[in-house]
Amino acid sequence: xxxxxxxxxxxxxxxxxxxxxxSSCKKENTRVFDQxxxxxxxxxxxxxxxxxxxxxxxxxxxxxxxxxGIYHFHFRFNESNRVFMFADINLQTASTAKESSxxxxxxxxxxxxxxxxxYLHMLADPDGSVNGGTNGQGLVSDFEFAFDSLATDxxxxxxxxxxxxxxxxKATQQDFDAWQNGAWANVVAFENINKIQNYFKRVNIGGxxxxxxxxxxxxxxxxxxxxxxxxxxxxxxxxxxxxxxVMFVTPFxxxxxxxxxxxxxxxxxxxxxxxxxxxGTPATIAGATQPLxxxxxxxxxxxxxxxxxxxxxxxxxxxxxxxxVEDGFGIRTLPNYYYLIYWPDxxxxxxxxxxxxxxxxxxxxxxxxxxxxxxxxxxTGDGRAIFTLLGTYGTYPSVGPAALxxxxxxxxxxxxxxxxxxxxYDMVSASDxxxxxxxxx
Amino acid sequence: xRFIKSSLLFLFGLTLLVSCKKExxxxxxDISGLGGDTWIKTPLDQWLYDSLVVPYNIATKYKWDQFExxxxxxxxxxxxxKVIPVMGTVDRVWITPYVLxxxxxxxxxxxxxxxxxxxxxxxNLDGSITLGTAEGGRKIVLYELNDFRNKxxxxxxxxxxxxxxQMFHVIxxxxxxxxxxxxxxxxxxDAICKGLYTADWINTTDYAARQDGxxxxxAESSPFEDFVEMISIMLIEGRSGFDNIVNSISGxxxxxxxxxxxxxxxxxxxxxxxxxxxxxxxIDFYTLQTRVRTAIVNEIY
Numbered sequence: 001x002x003x004x005x006x007x008x009x010x011x012x013x014x015x016x017x018x019x020x021x022x023s024s025c026k027k028e029n030t031r032v033f034d035q036x037x038x039x040x041x042x043x044x045x046x047x048x049x050x051x052x053x054x055x056x057x058x059x060x061x062x063x064x065x066x067x068x069g070i071y072h073f074h075f076r077f078n079e080s081n082r083v084f085m086f087a088d089i090n091l092q093t094a095s096t097a098k099e100s101s102x103x104x105x106x107x108x109x110x111x112x113x114x115x116x117x118x119y120l121h122m123l124a125d126p127d128g129s130v131n132g133g134t135n136g137q138g139l140v141s142d143f144e145f146a147f148d149s150l151a152t153d154x155x156x157x158x159x160x161x162x163x164x165x166x167x168x169x170k171a172t173q174q175d176f177d178a179w180q181n182g183a184w185a186n187v188v189a190f191e192n193i194n195k196i197q198n199y200f201k202r203v204n205i206g207g208x209x210x211x212x213x214x215x216x217x218x219x220x221x222x223x224x225x226x227x228x229x230x231x232x233x234x235x236x237x238x239x240x241x242x243x244x245x246v247m248f249v250t251p252f253x254x255x256x257x258x259x260x261x262x263x264x265x266x267x268x269x270x271x272x273x274x275x276x277x278x279x280g281t282p283a284t285i286a287g288a289t290q291p292l293x294x295x296x297x298x299x300x301x302x303x304x305x306x307x308x309x310x311x312x313x314x315x316x317x318x319x320x321x322x323x324x325v326e327d328g329f330g331i332r333t334l335p336n337y338y339y340l341i342y343w344p345d346x347x348x349x350x351x352x353x354x355x356x357x358x359x360x361x362x363x364x365x366x367x368x369x370x371x372x373x374x375x376x377x378x379x380t381g382d383g384r385a386i387f388t389l390l391g392t393y394g395t396y397p398s399v400g401p402a403a404l405x406x407x408x409x410x411x412x413x414x415x416x417x418x419x420x421x422x423x424x425y426d427m428v429s430a431s432d433x434x435x436x437x438x439x440x441x
Numbered sequence: 442x443r444f445i446k447s448s449l450l451f452l453f454g455l456t457l458l459v460s461c462k463k464e465x466x467x468x469x470x471d472i473s474g475l476g477g478d479t480w481i482k483t484p485l486d487q488w489l490y491d492s493l494v495v496p497y498n499i500a501t502k503y504k505w506d507q508f509e510x511x512x513x514x515x516x517x518x519x520x521x522x523k524v525i526p527v528m529g530t531v532d533r534v535w536i537t538p539y540v541l542x543x544x545x546x547x548x549x550x551x552x553x554x555x556x557x558x559x560x561x562x563x564x565n566l567d568g569s570i571t572l573g574t575a576e577g578g579r580k581i582v583l584y585e586l587n588d589f590r591n592k593x594x595x596x597x598x599x600x601x602x603x604x605x606x607q608m609f610h611v612i613x614x615x616x617x618x619x620x621x622x623x624x625x626x627x628x629x630x631d632a633i634c635k636g637l638y639t640a641d642w643i644n645t646t647d648y649a650a651r652q653d654g655x656x657x658x659x660a661e662s663s664p665f666e667d668f669v670e671m672i673s674i675m676l677i678e679g680r681s682g683f684d685n686i687v688n689s690i691s692g693x694x695x696x697x698x699x700x701x702x703x704x705x706x707x708x709x710x711x712x713x714x715x716x717x718x719x720x721x722x723x724i725d726f727y728t729l730q731t732r733v734r735t736a737i738v739n740e741i742y
Contacts, residue, residue, distance in 0.1 A: 038471055038473060039471070041473050042471055042473050045473060079481075080481040081480040082481075100521065101480070101504060103478060103480050103504070105474060105478060106473045106474055113505055114505075115504040115505040115506075115518055116503065116504055116518050116519065116520065116521045117517060117518055117519055117520035117521070117560045117587060121517040121518065121560065124515065124517055125561050125587075126514075126515040126516060126517070126561050126562070126563075126564050127561050127562060127588075135564050135568070136515060136564035136566075137515045138515065140515075143517065143518075144505065161515070332598065336599050338600075359599065364647075364648075
């Protein structure tokens with residue numbers, strides 16, 4: 001064999017081997033599952049869809065938002081991508097079913113999307129005025145959920161953005177009826193406590209008087225009472241609802257008695273009282289006309305604060321709350337109304353200013369059209385401020401919301417002041433505590 | 442070497458023959474979501490189809506789709522009850538005036554083809570909110586639909602006018618961009634405020650910008666934005682509203698522009714915009730302005 005032949009054969013062998021290397025094809029089926037991914041995801045979506053629509057009485061849902069609040073919902077899904085829901089967010093959501101839209105979609109995992117606005121979105125709404133959360137994130141909740149598990153009677157889901165947990169438990173007809181018949185609305189009627197016309201809402205538990213302040217948006221209850229040494233004490237707890245009552249997140253220790261919540265008996269719309277049971281003992285929350293303990297220096301602190309901080313003024317967006325009606329005089333109905341102001345020492349050493357402020361015609365500035373000039377308030381020894389009128393600026397209206405607001409300001413009994421924050425005060429009528437105005441700096 | 446060459450050819454042919462047959466690539470599975478989202482149509486879907494898709498080929502996405510929106514923002518979809526009022530308003534304040542002035546063919550050719558609706562505002566880190574954004578002359582995102590009210594709705598107060606007005610501002614602004622990108626604005630326009638454009642517009646108030654001859658602070662960012670801010674503000678404020686803006690300028694700006702110079706610049710820009718609409722698009726700007734402003738007044742004042 002000459003070297004040329006040898007090399008020729010060697011090359012042929014290599015080339016033949018390469019033929020098989022390059023032409024080999026691996027036909028082995030390496031799937032772990034016996035269906036393709038698309039078949040499986042379509043199967044999963046169908047299974048979830050028929051589970052959701054397959055519960056005739058709907059689903060009881062519980063969601064815990066990122067801010068810690070627990071909310072209950074009732075969902076009924078139909079096959080036309082519509083969902084009907086109740087929620088224990090407020091009186092309206094607890095009593096009126098809302099229809100909105102949903103769809104199932106594969107987003108990395110199969111997902112349930114509530115795709116138009118519903119009660120569920122109120123929790124996630126980034127507008128803090130909707131749900132009491134922070135602007136930009138609301139209560140840190142979700143409306144797009146990934147399915148975690150599907151069992152016969154329950155579906156677990158996790159929010160895709162904020163990771164909130166949503167639990168769906170198949171509802172019975174009784175569960176559905178509890179919403180439809182108003183059992184939940186009866187509990188959420190706890191919010192009616194804020195319809196009590198007096199500023200002070202009082203309940204006697206175990207011989208001690210407590211003033212309650214309920215913030216239905218942030219879902220907190222503040223208990224205020226005077227302890228044995230005459231000092232004012234406060235206790236704040238978050239709360240949520242069950243189908244029978246209000247549950248406190250932090251139990252309240254009321255003089256040795258631990259209170260986990262209030263059972264709601266009923267709201268008496270005739271005399272504005274809320275009947276409850278505390279550990280089985282009936283009690284009544286009703287209005288009161290005076291604080292448990294008057295903050296004697298508050299009126300003067302309020303007046304002086306504005307002067308000490310730039311000589312500016314206090315504002316109120318809604319004007320007076322009167323006899324249970326927010327903006328009871330309709331000051332917000334004045335054309336181009338912006339807010340109501342009280343300006344201590346407006347004319348230094350002489351008088352204050354009380355007036356509505358308006359948006360100017362160009363819409364780019366504020367203007368005063370008229371104003372009332374009260375004297376510096378008289379601060380009484382028992383903790384009231386009494387306003388008297390010295391004169392007016394411009395032509396102060398004699399009828400309408402501005403006139404009614406001024407008349408209210410000048411009531412001879414004057415006002416108690418309740419400091420509600422570093423730069424916020426509530427000014428409460430000392431006559432019957434049925435009129436008040438919230439000032440902010 | 443000829444042996445090697447012929448062997449190579451033979452082997453190459455063999456490789457082709459030995460290769461196995463691959464599956465038909467057209468035989469795919471039923472891919473979920475291919476072709477977009479589907480749902481059972483409602484009367485609302487039908488209204489949008491009849492009122493915007495059929496006449497103008499404008500799609501409206503009101504159901505939640507995170508991928509149309511900024512991923513780092515918490516937003517919520519709109520309430521279904523707000524969709525028709527908002528898109529009806531958009532029709533009256535933007536579509537109808539342009540169709541009446543420019544003709545339906547003109548409008549269909551240039552209008553952005555997708556509206557995405559959001560229920561809440563888009564909150565920014567500095568606490569401000571965004572009421573509208575747009576992308577590439579194709580998509581306009583409108584926010585805060587759930588707070589939308591026009592004066593035909595119960596409980597309307599003047600403060601509610603801010604939201605619709607901002608929507609109109611965004612839409613007219615973006616449509617201005619599309620026109621400018623198709624037929625370039627006159628070169629003289631860029632020269633009017635040459636040297637005063639600044640990236641620092643964000644720290645400027647509208648009034649301070651006006652003292653330099655810009656209609657808004659944002660107009661200071663570039664001639665490109667200046668031109669469409671002029672269009673948008675002139676349309677939504679109307680002729681007398683724009684006159685009020687010009688006449689409100691007084692004093693000398695921080696950068697040394699006198700009130701008379703600022704007013705003259707705004708007037709010069711105004712006349713260039715009017716000329717541009719006439720020569721480029723055959724549209725009488727002042728008539729268009731009257732139509733838009735009248736429609737806005739009917740909505741919110």
